[in-house]
Each structure stands twice: as structure tokens, then as C-alpha cells.
Amino acid sequence: MTARQFRVLVIGGGYAGVMAANRLTSRDDLTVTLVNPRPHFVERIRLHQLVAGSDDAAVDYRDVLNDRVHLLVDSVERIDAAARRIVTSSGATLDYDYLVYAAGSTGAVPASVPGAAEFGYSLSEWEPATRLTARLNDLALPAPVVVVGGGLTGIETAAELAEAGRTVTLVSTVVGPSLSRPGRRSVTSRLRRLGVSLLDGEGATVTAVGPDHVALADGRLIASAVTVWAAGFGVPGLAAASGLTTDGTGRVVTDETYTSVDDDRIVAAGDSAAPSRRPYRMSCQASLPMGVLAADTVLARIAGEAPVTISVPMTAQCISLGRRAGTLQVQRADDTPIALYVGGRAGALIKEQVCRWTVKWMAGEAAEPGSYRSRKGPVRGAVPADEAIGVR
Structure with missing residues (x-):
């Protein structure tokens, strides 16, 4: 008698999705299909290098996916949880026994800011990043570039473009809000040495984006041949549109086994x-082990075992500041920063090693499913009973 084959679908081929798909191949009685809109893996932590011309930010899936994972290049339009089926953009329907939702995040260019969607360029995903790259390639180096957003993406983008010879202004109410005070000083000092003009404070809130300028709340108009919008991330609307319980941002609400x-x-x-409605910081640092732990939950259920509850420790924020400097901000396990950082050339070397190791970890799990091990993070509470039904 032929043994039953369990069908597992993984939506999303980013850091979490690849790790989950690879982990699932540790059982021979699973067929694993990864659905992703692109035929290659995108190193999102290198997209700022793509736009500056120092890296292509792409990895062949053959280098990071187990041979048993079937890659379907398509997008998912709808999840029919009752029927255990998905519908893709091409019109295909795929049935599943278990589904791993790892759809990732998107750039959030707000419609509330006039002109931002029309004239702003995002680099949070492959397609907008390549459009930004093409626009910069057509632009003379002295032409002014404005980067909106002082988070890690905005910081890295401003530094990379300035080091490449661009005239860059970074606009944000706070530069490096997730960093400690010493870490923030390290970052802003390096940005200024690269020639980045920093505009911060409440008056630096962007109120409008035009074809050749950015307007600020204090009335200033900043010349901008290209405006890069790096202020915040969102998530795809697939889960909410499919009727799953989501948080206010659209993340799937789960318990601490990621169910x-x-x-x-x-x-x-x-x-x-959003485990327990308290999502981790959007990062490959969280996504890699989360993908593994989500797969372990599926594997446990197939084996008739209770899934384990393991949280993810957040140890640091790694920031590249061009190719020759960086800042490693040390964190507590609960992701709050402490007054300890590594800067300069050492920070750059650490960041580059982190980027390389993310690919190595994925490739290692592909070659030997079950080999990746994650340290245990702080204890987190369960989803409160009165929050079991969330925003859809």
C-alpha cells in the first residue's frame, strides 16, 4: 500500500519561506511547493546596494532551495481555508494539507501624502528597486536625491548613494529611532562624513512630493530629482482578503507556535x-528562525505531536554605511537597544558577514534539512482569549 503524501504549500520565497520549505523536506512523505512571483531569491538586505550599483541583490534559487522543493513562479490571489486550496494569478488552483504563509512585507508609500505615490520611488521590493535603479542610471551624479525615512533602510540607502557620489539629503523626524543614543551618534556622524545632509525634527515631516522637490511641514521646499520613499513597511493584503484574522497592519495573527x-x-x-499580536521587527534576523519554527510546527502536527513554543531572540541591528563603514547596534533579547555598538570598518565587516551568512544558512538547510538551530528567546504570552477574533 502506498504511503500517504502530505501536500504543503509555502506562500512567499523570502527568508522565512525558503527556510520553511527547506526544513519541510526533512520528511520524505511531504510534497513541498513554494509559490513566489519571482524566479530568483531577492536579498532584500542588499537592495540599497542594487540601486547604488554595488550588488545585484539576486541569488539563484538552485543555490538556496532543496531539490525536492517545487518552485512555482506565480502570485497567490486568494486562500480558501475551508477548502484548503489557493488560487493563483494565472488561474491555477492548488490544494494543500498544510499552508505556510510567508508573504513578507511591502513598501508603504502613503496615499495621504500628495504626490508620494506618483513621484516617490520605493526600494522595499525587487520591482520598485529596479525601477529606481533605472532612474538613477539616467541621472547625473550631482542631481539632488532626497531619501525620506530615517529607519535602517533609509539610512543604508542614503549612505550607499552618497558614497557612490550622489548628492543626498535624508529627511526624517528622527534618524535611527530604533538605535541607542551612542549608536545613533555613530550613524549620523558617518552620514555627515559621506556628505549626506540631515534634516530632522518635527518640521521635517514630508507633506508633499513633487516631480522636482519635497515639501516639509515647516514650509521648506527641498530640491529633488529623485525622491526615495523609505518611511515604513506594510504587508500584502492577501491574508485579510482571504478572511484570516489579521492585526491592524494585515499580519496573520497566530499563537506562539505560529499557528x-x-x-x-x-x-x-x-x-x-503576528505571534500573540506582538510581531517581531521586520528583518531577516527574525524571519530565518521563524521559517524554521513554522515548519517544525507543521512537522510536529503531521507526526501527531504537540508543537513546541520557542520565541526568537533579537540580538542586534546591523547597518551598512556604504562599503567601508557600518554600525552594529547591540540589543537585548527583547529587541531593545543598549548603549553598546561596534562602528567603523569593523561594523562594515560584521554587516557583510551577516549578509553572506543569511544565504549560507539557507543553503545549509537546503543541503541538510533539520540542521539549522535557533537560540531560544524571551518568554512571550499567548494570544488573549478576548483577542482571538481580530481585525480583518
Whole structure:
């Protein structure tokens, strides 16, 4: 008699999705299909290098996916949880026994800021980043570039472009809000040495974006041949549109085993998951182990075992400041910063090693499923009973 084959679908081929798909191949009685809109893996932590011309930010899936994972290049339009089926943009339907939701995150260019969607360029995903790259390639080096957003993406983009010879202004109410005071000083000092003009404070709130300028709340108009919008991330609307319980941002609400509060056949990981309604910081640091732990939950259920509850420790923020400097901000396990950082050339070397190791960890799990091990993070509470039904 032929043994039953369990069908597992993974939505999203980013850091969490790749790790989950690879981990799932540790069982021979699973067929694993990864659905992703692109035929290659995108190193999102290198997209700022793509736009500056120092890296292509792409990895062949053959280098990071186990041979048993079937890659379907398509987008998911709808999840029918009751029927355990997905519908893709090409019109295909795929049935599943278990679903891993790892749809990742997207750039959030607000419609509330006039002109931002029309004239602003995002670099949070492959397609907008390549459009930004093409625009910069057509632009003379002295032409002014404005980067909106003082988070890690905005900081890294401003530094990379300035080091490449661009005239860059970074606009944000706070530069490096997730950093400690010493870490922030390290970052802003390096940005200024690269020639980046820093505009911060409440008056630096962007109120409008035009074809050749950015307007600020204090009335200033900043010349801008290209405006890069790096102020915040969102998530795809697929989960909410499919009727799954999501948080206010659209992340799938799960328990601490990453199981959807609606359906124990659906697990979520990475940027689009909200365990106990307290999502981790959007990062590959969280997404890699989350993908593994989500897969472990599926494997446990197939084996008839209770899934384990393990949280993810957040140890640091790694920031590149061009190719020759960086800042490693040390964090507590709960992701709050402490007054300790590594800067300069050492910071750059650490950041580059982190980027390389993310690919190595994925490739290692592909070559030997089950080999990746994650340290245990701080204890986190369960989803409160009165929050079991969330925002949809």
C-alpha cells in the first residue's frame, strides 16, 4: 500500500519561506511547493546596494532551495481555508494539507501624502528597486536625491548613494529611532562624513512630493530629482482578503507556535506574521528562525505531536554605511537597544558577514534539512482569549 503524501504549500520565497520549505523536506512523505512571483531569491538586505550599483541583490534559487522543493513562479490571489486550496494569478488552483504563509512585507508609500505615490520611488521590493535603479542610471551624479525615512533602510540607502557620489539629503523626524543614543551618534556622524545632509525634527515631516522637490511641514521646499520613499513597511493584503484574522497592519495573527488563530492547518512566519499580536521587527534576523519554527510546527502536527513554543531572540541591528563603514547596534533579547555598538570598518565587516551568512544558512538547510538551530528567546504570552477574533 502506498504511503500517504502530505501536500504543503509555502506562500512567499523570502527568508522565512525558503527556510520553511527547506526544513519541510526533512520528511520524505511531504510534497513541498513554494509559490513566489519571482524566479530568483531577492536579498532584500542588499537592495540599497542594487540601486547604488554595488550588488545585484539576486541569488539563484538552485543555490538556496532543496531539490525536492517545487518552485512555482506565480502570485497567490486568494486562500480558501475551508477548502484548503489557493488560487493563483494565472488561474491555477492548488490544494494543500498544510499552508505556510510567508508573504513578507511591502513598501508603504502613503496615499495621504500628495504626490508620494506618483513621484516617490520605493526600494522595499525587487520591482520598485529596479525601477529606481533605472532612474538613477539616467541621472547625473550631482542631481539632488532626497531619501525620506530615517529607519535602517533609509539610512543604508542614503549612505550607499552618497558614497557612490550622489548628492543626498535624508529627511526624517528622527534618524535611527530604533538605535541607542551612542549608536545613533555613530550613524549620523558617518552620514555627515559621506556628505549626506540631515534634516530632522518635527518640521521635517514630508507633506508633499513633487516631480522636482519635497515639501516639509515647516514650509521648506527641498530640491529633488529623485525622491526615495523609505518611511515604513506594510504587508500584502492577501491574508485579510482571504478572511484570516489579521492585526491592524494585515499580519496573520497566530499563537506562539505560529499557528493561525483561525485554522491549525495554516502557519505564518516572517514579516507577515503576528505571534500573540506582538510581531517581531521586520528583518531577516527574525524571519530565518521563524521559517524554521513554522515548519517544525507543521512537522510536529503531521507526526501527531504537540508543537513546541520557542520565541526568537533579537540580538542586534546591523547597518551598512556604504562599503567601508557600518554600525552594529547591540540589543537585548527583547529587541531593545543598549548603549553598546561596534562602528567603523569593523561594523562594515560584521554587516557583510551577516549578509553572506543569511544565504549560507539557507543553503545549509537546503543541503541538510533539520540542521539549522535557533537560540531560544524571551518568554512571550499567548494570544488573549478576548483577542482571538481580530481585525480583518
